[in-house]
Amino acid sequence: MTKAEFIEKLALKGETTKRQAAEALDLVFSTISEELKKGEQISVPGFGKFSVVKRAARTGINPRTKKKIKIKATNAPKFSAAKALKESVK
Template sequence: MNKTELVAAIAERTELTKKDADQALKAFIDVVGDELSKGEKIQLAGFGTFEVTERAARDGINPRTKETIHIPASKAPKFKAMKSLKEKVNN
């Protein structure tokens, strides 16, 4: 499912116009991104948790040249599904 299909599905289930559903989805994505950039965690009951994880600096290998390279520390978004979502997926 791509964004257009997701917007259409949201519009159908909520009886919103596609334009309103698109704005709601964009607002959701913006809010999640803003909160994660501040280091906050977002918990949605029955769905899951969005949070930021820290990746330590490490050395890696360039597969083309086999040369050792330094990979700097970084932050990455993470999603952990809640039990009810996992059960829905597995049924």
């Protein structure tokens, strides 16, 4: 499902316009991004938890040249699905 298809479905289910559904969706995603940038966690009961994980610096291998390269430490977003969501997709 594309973002446009998702927005259309939200608009139908929410009995609203596509523009309002798109604005709401963008607001949700931007808020999640802002909170993750701060290092916060977002828990949505019955859906899941968004968090940030720290990946340590490590040594990797360039597959083309087979030379070792240093990969810097970084932060990455993580989503853990709630039990209710996992069970609903079985």
